[in-house]
Amino acid sequence: MRKTIKAAALLGVAALTLAACSSGGGGGASSPSASGGSTAPSPTSTEPITLTMHWWGDQEAPGAKKWLDAAITAYQTAHPNITIKETLETTDGLIPNFEAAAAAKTPLDIQYFWGGIYAQQPHWAGNTAAISDFLPADELAHYTNAQMEDSYQGKIVSAPWYVNPSFxxxxxxxxxxxxxxxxxxxxxxxxxxxxxxxxxxxxxxxxxxxxxxxxxxxxxxxxxxxxxxxxxxxxxxxxxxxxxxxxxxxxxxxxxxxxxxxxxxxxxxxxxxxxxxxxxxxxxxxxxxxxxxxxxxxxxxxxxxxxxxxxxxxxxxxxxxxxxIASSSQTLGIPSWSEHKAEAADFIKFLHSADQLQAWYDITGSLPADDRFDLTQVTDPIKKSLFAGGTDNVPYMxxxxxxxxxxxxxxxxxxxxxxxxxxxxxxxxxxxxxxxxxxxxxxxxxxxxxxxxxxx
Amino acid sequence: MTDATMTTTRGPAPSGGRRSSRRPGPWHAALWIAPAAIAIVFVFAYAIYQLVVQSFKYKGAWTGWDNFRIVLTDPLFLTALKHNMELLLCVPVLIAIALLLAIVLSETIRGHTFFRGVLFFPYILPVTVVGVVLGQLLTLNGPVNTALNGVGLGKLAADWLGDPNIALWTMGAVIVWKEVGFGIVLFLARILSLPTETYEAAALDGAGFWRKHWSITLPQMTGVIAFYAVTEAIVMVSWVFNYVYIMTNGQGGPGDSTVVTELYIYRMAFQNQQIELAAAAAVILFLITLLLVVIFFRLQRKSLLAVVGE
CATH class of the missing domain: 3.40.190.10 (Periplasmic binding protein-like II)
Incomplete structure (x- = not known):
């Protein structure tokens, strides 16, 4: 009987999850362009706001968590009304967990995406807002591989964060x-x-x-x-x-x-x-x-x-x-159901400030996805070789x-x-x-x- | 125990004899089960309804049987279904091993509690633990093959989870190892409840171990064996996702060699963003499982009637 209950429970959970997906799947039906725009207050608002960020952690860039924690602290100091909560995702769970969050409309404001198709498909499904709806073109023009991997119908769907010379x-x-x-x-x-x-x-x-x-x-x-x-x-x-x-x-x-x-x-x-x-x-x-x-x-x-x-x-x-060596950028996107898109975009922009770019390199030793980073400081032959590939615009297939x-x-x-x-x-x-x-x-x-x- | 003593030990009858003579109407039973029924309807019925509706739609638009046609012509779904059916072959193996061990345990006098504990232990382990540990043990250069090589049985060493020809059967063996404990406990409980007089008479007639259990034990266990068989069949059809997901990192590999229906549904829904196809596949799996559940209840009813008849 216990097994029957377990089997019934499994079916129930599967049915519930899929039902949730079906009822929440409206996002999938909406056109990507419809996800733009925000009713959220401007980043200068003093209203208490909590931003939730799901990301991949140190998996390919050791030190990334240390850097992000420090960046969050710095941002929160500058914006006392904003609190940023981060959740780490596993490699196997990164995409499914975002899909589940999208289906259930779990509070989420910043999501880590691998570049290219992995950032495009959530946008096509109506699950992300275009970052270019919130950040100016002259800012995004500095983001490495944004045009090559993350552009769709004239918009940039997700913001490159750091470069992954591949491989x-x-x-x-x-x-x-x-x-x-x-x-x-x-x-x-x-x-x-x-x-x-x-x-x-x-x-x-x-x-x-x-x-x-x-x-x-x-x-x-x-x-x-x-x-x-x-x-x-x-x-x-x-x-x-x-x-x-x-x-x-x-x-x-x-x-x-x-x-x-x-x-x-x-x-x-x-x-x-x-x-x-x-x-x-x-x-x-x-x-x-x-x-x-x-x-x-x-x-x-x-x-x-x-x-x-x-x-x-x-x-x-x-x-x-x-x-x-090909070049790809790992990215940060904004879920279409986020209630704080403008604040999320502002935080992403903050991560591209000169201090943060430098701190990223100092802590992780890897290349930030921003052409404003001063490459002349890199002397290590291995890093030089890698970064040359990372900025060469060779597509990662x-x-x-x-x-x-x-x-x-x-x-x-x-x-x-x-x-x-x-x-x-x-x-x-x-x-x-x-x-x-x-x-x-x-x-x-x-x-x-x-x-x-x-x-x- | 006679009826008279039973009455005595039960103590005084509840007051209000007049009330006990009145049978409660059907509304009374309905009232009592209403909270549970509402919860079940809320949790399951609505969700299943939504699932079925979703399986006939695409992006909100009604598409008839399209999703079912796509799923049923998808070679990967058919492969997954085939693998579930192949895993059903583990059920007779489970029954045979569980029955044999239960009989041996019932005959064991010294240390039977210890052995029961040891054999039941895998069943209470979380599947994640089993998957991770055995996944490591069964790598090509892992401890299992190292041990086989160490004792001169290197020819038996294999790429247990890396060879597409044997990966599904390795998975099946792990499931058998994990699930057999449930069968042992179930069968042992039944064996211990069997009347001893028959065995004593058979012993006097000179019946040996095999004869005794073949002719006395087995015929009296058909009900519980059928129950276990159906329960494990349900496991093989709709409850092996955890094993496959953990041991193959959600890939069902190598190649498609260990993809099962649940994994197909999961990948469609949460990796491929094809919710409607996942819903159609889930409905198909639901119907197959429902069939097994109906068989299960029929067998359970038959078994209960047999016990009442005894």
Missing amino acids: PVLVNKDLLSKNGLTVPTTWTDFLKTCDTLSAKGIPTIAGGVKDGWFGGWLYSILGAQSVTSQKQVLDAVVGNAKFTDPALGDWWTRLEESQKHKCWNSDINSQELYQAQQMFVDQKAAMTVTAGPDAPNFATKAGGPDKIEVMAMPAWSNGPLAGK ENFIPAQLDSDAVFKNVQLVLKGSETGAAAAADMQAQMERLRTTDRELVTNFTNWASGQ
Whole structure:
């Protein structure tokens, strides 16, 4: 009986949640542009206000929480009537929890979004207000990647916060030289390195795809090499090109090659993304891929600039984006149901003040998403290399495909190819099939992506 | 105990014999269950109604069976449903293991309390704990494979959760390990309530362990076995989300190898923002579960009638 009650309770909770989503789904039906405007008092109001902020914490930028706490204190001192409460989200919970909050209209004023599609889709669903409705264009013009990733129909949907150079490969030069190898810069050299190291039982590159996310990284650092721009990817999304076309699908074959040459740690399918990177720190793998903001810390932990080199994924193509580190900005958005949009926008603007930009760099060692930050002060070779990539306007391709395609096709097929259960060609075909199906199940996808592509 | 002694031990009859002779009308029962009924209607009925309505709409507009057509032709949904059906194969395994252990425990004299506790322990552990711990133990280079290699059974080592060919069965094994305790307690309680005279007579006739339990214990346990089977079937169809979510980080991977219907609904609703498709899938899952619940109540009724008949 207890089990029946549990089952009934599960169904009840699921039904309630979905019912809540249905009744609260009006936001989904509203047009993005309708979310603009605010009836909230101006930031100069003295009325007591509490802003609620959900964000991702230190996960890829260690020190971010310390910096944000200090920034909140400073802002609250300057605005005594405003209190800012922050809640940390996990990687797996970031999107679902926002969706749940949107469905239930939970009080929320500032939400962390990854850039590109992850900031666009909530806006298309009517769940975020355009930040450009609250911040002037001359302010937003300084925000790195705002135009490339976060613009939609002439508006900026979410405010870039910090840059994520995406994604650098860290190389342990010492480990390579001990095995008679040098840093590989071409794909052929990379595969030769894999052959040599795998014969000695050393994984060339450490990764974990159990949680899927690394699959998206691999798509970007391998898949971007043969395309000319994000427009080409957006064309494939709306049906004007195919993910099986050589420029869009050949990277799967390269991935398959890396599996056949035993480049990866054998347990890549049972390791999570961040878990597997530890192998590199422990000197058990020659290379790994990390989040850009975390790369300097990671390199320090693994031995510092003398031992560690930061580079782009070895090039397998002659495409214009091959051998380059892409740039993406993590962002802060304003939920459409927030009652304090103007105050939220003012706080976001405050985070871009000169003092805060400097403090961000001093504490996290990563690049704030603002071209007013003085780059000349950066002398560390690893940071210089990363920041050059971060300001190079190279698009990060994972941010230009539907999030569902990412999880249903990229995450899934990367796992299968790296396990040796599927060929690269089959993976490309499945990605195309998933995309075709998605165009029928997501009935507004083509319109939204076409609109987005028109601004690129 | 005779009726006479029962009357004696019950003490004096309540005053107002005239009142006890009057049977309360149907309104009386309705009044008593009204608060609970209102709560149930408020919590479940309205929500289910909304869910069903939502499953026929898209962005507020009526779309008929469109959402169901999309869901029922989605290879991922069909794969998820197939996985739920495959997990149903764990039910006979659960019954067999629980029954065997319950019988062994019923025969155990020394340390039976300890063993009962040990076998029931996994059942009371939170699924999150089980998922995280076993997820770590079962990695390719994790303790389980290390131990197998250490004792010369390296050939049995596998990428338990990383190999798409075996990941679902690994998940099934974890669910069996976690759920078997419930069956043991259930079966043991029934075995201990069986009359001992039959066993004594069988022993005098020379019946051995297997003969005794095959011919005496099993026939008397059909009711409770059926109850357990249906309950666990409901678990396999609509209560495995936690295991899959925790052990695969919400991916249902590798590939789609461990995607189940609940995960499909969750991903549609909260990752893909396709609430209407999630609602349609939830309605389908609800109907399947409802079918199992009907079977469950029928079996429970049959079992109760059998007990009353005894």
